[in-house]
Amino acid sequence: MTDASTRQLLDRFLEAVVPMPSLVCVWAHGSLAGGDYQPGRSDLDLIAVVERRSAPAQEARLVEVHENLTVTHPLAAKLHCSYVAADEWDDLTGTHLTWAHEELLHRPVTPVTRRELHDFGKVLHGPPPAELLPPVTDRQLADFVAADLAHFWRPALDHPERWLRDIWVDLGLLTLARASVTLRTGALITKAEALDVLTGLSAPSDVVNDIRQRRYGSPEPASEQWQVRRAELTRAFLVPAIERVLTGGSP
Structure with missing residues (x-):
């Protein structure tokens, strides 16, 4: 629609x-x-x-x-x-x-x-x-998703200043959730579904709600204090979560 x-x-x-x-x-x-x-x-x-x-x-x-x-x-x-x-x-x-x-x-x-x-x-x-488009094998899809986590998102967590921005928080968490499902089942999920997955993975609830409001609600402008706290919570969750996904465990 x-x-x-x-x-x-x-x-x-x-x-x-x-x-x-x-x-x-x-x-x-x-x-x-x-x-x-x-x-x-x-x-x-x-x-x-x-x-x-x-x-x-x-x-x-x-x-x-x-x-x-x-x-x-x-x-x-x-x-x-x-x-x-x-x-x-x-x-x-x-x-x-x-x-x-x-x-x-x-x-x-x-x-x-x-x-x-x-x-x-x-x-x-x-x-x-x-x-017109050749099919993508499950292995090709899984290899790409794992490489994206390992070689883009994991190194990005070593740059704290990036995570003060909405776009890094949103995409970092949603990508992790979507990748975890794809690597486990081969399926692709939407961002809305990824938010529900994040909740089930015990991602910081305040941060998940923050993303949900900015994508589907009417958010208030974020304070500098919240941006700093949100970055800390996001990075603290993603560092071990990415490692567990890449080694075949659950985030």
């Missing part, structure tokens, strides 16, 4: 990119496809498949499309889209032109995203993921 403003943004985006000669299809993944989308809070995560890797002129056109949307639509800053050539799917680590955070980047389409597309991807234009 999407609101009128989100539908309008998606319609305008499709009106701009579908006429491009090389475009094959556009898919949504993440919360937009998985049923946990929160207008104005969630990102709009899209994948566009093109016939061939974008040439400089095409890149300039894509920048123009996204910049124009940012000017004319209030939600456009949250619209992220990777442009993947149809013959480049076999390389799990290959990077693809991506518009995110209001700039062009190059980044991979992760095994998690690929599994989301197969399990519940939403077709906005063209053929479905099953016709």
